[in-house]
Amino acid sequence: MSRRTSLSPALTALLLLAATGCSRRSESSPQPLPAAPIATLPAQPAPQPLVPVPGAPGSFVQLVKRARASVVNIHSLALIHQRPMAVFPYGEDSPFYQLVQPPDQKAQSLGSGFIVSADGDIITNNHVVAPEELGGRVADEITIKLDDKREFKARVVARDPATDVALLKIDAKDLQPVPLGDSDALEVGEWVVAIGQPYGLSSTVTAGIVSAKGRRGDELGGGLNRGYWDFIQTDCAINPGNSGGPLLNMRGEVVGINTAINAKAQGLAFAVPVNMAKNVVADLRKFKRVQRGWLGLRPVDPHAVGIELPVGALIGQVVPGSPAMRAGLQRGDIVLKFDGVVIDDAERLRWLSANAGVNKLVTLHVRRGSAEQDVKLTTILQPD
Numbered sequence: 001m002s003r004r005t006s007l008s009p010a011l012t013a014l015l016l017l018a019a020t021g022c023s024r025r026s027e028s029s030p031q032p033l034p035a036a037p038i039a040t041l042p043a044q045p046a047p048q049p050l051v052p053v054p055g056a057p058g059s060f061v062q063l064v065k066r067a068r069a070s071v072v073n074i075h076s077l078a079l080i081h082q083r084p085m086a087v088f089p090y091g092e093d094s095p096f097y098q099l100v101q102p103p104d105q106k107a108q109s110l111g112s113g114f115i116v117s118a119d120g121d122i123i124t125n126n127h128v129v130a131p132e133e134l135g136g137r138v139a140d141e142i143t144i145k146l147d148d149k150r151e152f153k154a155r156v157v158a159r160d161p162a163t164d165v166a167l168l169k170i171d172a173k174d175l176q177p178v179p180l181g182d183s184d185a186l187e188v189g190e191w192v193v194a195i196g197q198p199y200g201l202s203s204t205v206t207a208g209i210v211s212a213k214g215r216r217g218d219e220l221g222g223g224l225n226r227g228y229w230d231f232i233q234t235d236c237a238i239n240p241g242n243s244g245g246p247l248l249n250m251r252g253e254v255v256g257i258n259t260a261i262n263a264k265a266q267g268l269a270f271a272v273p274v275n276m277a278k279n280v281v282a283d284l285r286k287f288k289r290v291q292r293g294w295l296g297l298r299p300v301d302p303h304a305v306g307i308e309l310p311v312g313a314l315i316g317q318v319v320p321g322s323p324a325m326r327a328g329l330q331r332g333d334i335v336l337k338f339d340g341v342v343i344d345d346a347e348r349l350r351w352l353s354a355n356a357g358v359n360k361l362v363t364l365h366v367r368r369g370s371a372e373q374d375v376k377l378t379t380i381l382q383p384d
Helices: 009-028 061-068 274-287 346-354
Strands: 071-080 085-087 098-100 105-115 121-124 141-145 151-153 155-160 165-169 191-196 204-215 231-234 246-248 254-261 269-273 297-300 313-318 334-338 361-368 371-378
Touching: 061 191, 061 246, 071 121, 121 274, 155 274, 165 274, 191 254, 204 269, 231 254, 254 274, 269 274, 297 346, 313 346, 334 346
Parallel strands: none
Antiparallel strands: 071 105, 071 141, 085 098, 105 121, 121 165, 141 151, 155 165, 191 204, 191 246, 204 231, 231 269, 246 254, 254 269, 297 313, 313 334, 334 361, 361 371
């Protein structure tokens, strides 16, 4: 016989109340949201170590330490004599006047240079010591300040306006010359360093790369279309006062003389190649002038006379008795090569002829009509 247990009415009521309350709490309690699936990212490669660009310098410190003592500041001072002035003390209508001599004016210029011999030879630009304001006249006083703050009076040994190169001399000993490099070996994109005295700020260093080679003066703008110029173009920061300072390769060798900028642009600086400067300075030391070669022909660009040719210089005139005439060259011949170098215009032929030297046997590759031939001739000293 089963035995049934009965609950008291009070207990039954408590159990019902507890069940009802639990049910309400569970309905009103916030329920957790289902977990979102975790996105799986693709595996990332491990970061690669930074590798410097091949040939990029880690630092210019040692190069500058070696070269700085060879770079000098050049201060040129000139007196500009004024013409006497007529002064009318009794009025302009008076027939009586007095001649009054105004005081001389002073013209000053700052530039840079570099030492090339232990006993005081210094190379700079011609326009540093003979500024255009003086009409090409050499300054009356030239002062050289060394990196160690010593000062010397300099004299001009000789200068060559056509290449804008000048050789100076100071009475000093045991100086530190800077080595001269090979500008022909320079390549576009190569690092270079310029040291100079822009605005009188001593030993200022800027760096850049070679942007181009073989720039002519007429490509620079500003009327620089005269002389025998074959510039190295760089993007080094160059300012007034840098003129005449060295352009150095990464071995600390001079490869150019900082000479000009395009004032309307940024990063357009130009330097005279040191290989040309070497030849010029050697002649300035020995002859006090540059010994330029001469062939005795007057070249013109073919397109200037209506002849369309991709390369070459047209001979417009052959000077009687000249090496060109003795070699049989004629007016109308077209010079295509000079000692194997392609002639792209008349200026290139003039440049190569002048810089070949004197008594140099050269070979011209010439077209006459439809035929081409090699012509050998010997340069002579260019007449004044």
